[in-house]
Amino acid sequence: MHGIPDHLWLIPALPLLAAALTALCRRERRSSAAGLAIGSMVVALGLSVAAFLKTLAPGAGGAVFRGVRNFAWFQLGETSVKLGWVLDPLTASMLVMVSLVGLLIFIYSVGYMGHDANFTRFFCFLSLFAAAMLGLVLANGLLLLFICWELVGLTSYLLIGFWFHKPSAAAAAKKAFLVTRIGDLALFLGLLWLYRESGTLLFYDGGNGCLEQSALAKLVTQTLGCGMAASTVTALLIFGGAVGKSGQVPLHVWLPDAMEGPTPVSALIHAATMVAAGVFLVARVYPLMAAVPAQPVAAEVTRLTSSALQVVTWVGAITAVFAALIAVAQTDIKRILAYSTISQLGYMMLGLGVGGVAVGLFHLLTHAFFKALLFLGAGSVIHGCHDEQDIRRMGGLRRFMPVTFATYAVGMMALAGIIPLAGFWSKDAILHAAHAWSPSHGPFYLGLFGALVTAFYMTRQVCYVFLGEPRTVTPPSLAAHREAEPNAECGMRNGKLIESQAYESPRVMTVPLVVLAVFAGLLGLLGTPVWPWLQTYLSAGHGGTTLGPVIPLMLISTVVAAAGIGLGWLLYGRRPPKHTETPDVLERLRPAWFGVFRERFFVDELYDATVVRWTARFCRFCHSLDAMVLEGLVTVMAYLVLGVSWLARLVDDYAVNLGFDRGCERLRAGGGFLSRLQDGQVQNYLRALGLSLTVFLLLLLWGCR
Secondary structure (H helix, E strand, O other), X not given: OOOHHHXXXXXXXXXXHHHHHHHHOOOOOHHHHHHHHHHHHHHHHHHHXXXXXXXXXXXXXXXXXXXXXXXXXXXXXXXXXXXXEEEOHHHHHHHHHHHHHHHHHHHHHHHHOOOOXXXXXXXXXXXXXHHHHXXXXXXXXXXXXXXXXXXXXXXXXXXXXXXXXXXXXXXXXXXXXXXXXXXXXHHHHHHHHHHHHHOOOEOOOOOOXXXXXXXXXXXXXXXXXXXXXXXXXXXXXXXXHHHHHOOOOOOOOHHHHHHXXXXXXXXXXXXXXXXHHHHHHHHHOHHHHOOOOOOOHHHHHHHOOOHHHHHHHHHHHHHHHHHHHHXXXXXXXXXXXXXXXXXXXXXXXXXXXHHOHHHHHHHHHHHHHHHHHHHHHHHHHHHHOOOOOEXXXXXXXXXXXXXXXXXXXXXXXXXXXXXXXXXXXXXHHHHHHHHOOOOOOHHHHHHHHHHXXXXXXXXXXXXXXXXXXXXXXXXXHHHHHHHHOOOOOEEEEOOEEEEOOOOOOOHHHHHHHHHHHHHHHHHHHHHOOOOOHHHHHHHOOOOOOOOOOHHHHHHHHHHHHHHHHHHHHHHHHOOOOOOOOOOOHHHHHOHHHHHHHHOHHHHHHHHHHHHHHHHHHHHHHHHHHHHHHHHHHHHHHHHHHHHHHHHHHHXXXXXXXXXXXXXXXXXXXXXXXXXXXXXXXXXXXXXXXXXXXXXXXXXXXXXXX
8 A cells, every 4th residue: 555545644743743842842942832833733734634635536446445554563472463544534534623623723822822931831732632633533443542542631631730730720630530531441441352352453454353344243243141242342331431531421520620721722622622532432433333233124223223322322412411401500601611512522422323423423523613613712702801711700792802702603603503504514414313213212302402402501601701791890999990991891800900801812813713613604514415425425334324304304403593592692682691790590580400500410519429438438448457457467467577586586596506505615625625635745645655555454454364
């Protein structure tokens, strides 16, 4: 194989090289750091576009184009561990999206982070994250994907906690790292199980890959003790990793807190790329997710929906509604978008479950642009409002920030599903597929209700931020200043007088907003029911679900979105709140519901009272066991050994040594006596000899008698 697929590794290698070079730069080399990061993303985008164009040509025999490059990483005896990369429509579309959105966010970050002392380190982390995400996208195997998956988690931890001097940011980084590790453990177990059953982790390997027919046929026929096929268990374990990374219920709790990082981080990691990695993983292993044993023709309808895809569908539908309801009662501009992201990720999972790769990935691509637009727009608002994030302290910003308002309105309408913006077409594709889903219509109704709530809370946010008059806590002593400076907001923050006149962001921040707004408006035209080019391109042989009646469902979804916007305008637009202390309209109407939504259904409190508390108690038990039992046993053993050593010393000193010493003294005395007999004096020898002969003769004479 030659050409672009053979050199696909250059796409993640370029930002990786930029990260390495930036790490060697001094802190004051800000221009060099930004230039390396942006330049690497420009070249990566060019290569990604070239790879995308390559996939437009049909493969051999008119099949979908797929280029694979595998190589041996290292050898273990007779076993060769292989890595590789793959180029197909799924990879190509994700490469273009990640590199393009990443490039725009990198450019935006130059203005947003321009005042930060750690500007160089920030771009080093951004480049490393982009390299890991691009490597994850093009991986042709779960091993390389898992390596990049963990690098994405590491860089996410570094970027969420970038302002580590803030306790909330440090806590959010730890929370994100720990919660996602739960899902990663499930993914790792699924990886090991898949390797045990199929003998490979490569997706495509000349017919021997784990996503190819030979391996899938083996997996679906093996039944485990729980009664499920090996393919189902493996798919559910892999989906567990996606649940953690993509913030699905019940592992969603880390994502809202991750907004403590800089806003470009929120846009890059938690809107367009990292959280979409879980959705991409499900799409990549979709043949495994959809694998079921062959059944008779009469059971054809049941065969189309595997148990794993049913789990994916229901988790996505529940997450979409659950997070949307929470967003209704939030007051932090970024936290509202965070719960919106969780909700939209639920829609993507719902689309994958009911409609296949094309439906889920269509919404992933459109969401990447309009949600990045919304997060960067929120960053522009925060930047223009002197780091204020509470929507209750804003208001009337459409006059001061016209470009931000116009682009934000486009993103809001795209997210709400207003025709003909991109979000309308991708959301409707999901609803159409859910309506045609044979196992149940429950996900369709949940998705429809979620669309209503989405339009409502986004309208609420826009009314609070951009409409009405500027709101702030203004003491009476500042009234004269307000009259003299009618275009300025003045208030008190932390007991200090602040000047809070809002202003438009610089062009380096607003130009990316305009570009993203164009994509948020036009990208959906590639996937309309009249010309579903994008769905056809993304199908890649994975199939999909036949859609039901298009026009009636389009009318229903349009009415639902209009109803959500209308209800939001009725409650918040006609009479925007005039003061910061004014209670929320919904809080006055339904205080119990609003309290539950505001407290996030008390999920964090539930985890604190159960998992966190049980874990803490277990840790205290382990500490007590170590301090009172194990340490006591160690102390007893130490004293026992010490006693034995003292006893051994006594035996040695007063038994062994004493007896040995006495014996040695007697031997020494005997030796001394014998030594005196052999003193070298001849006359003494003659005397002894004469004495001996005399004694001998006397004995003879005595015997003769």
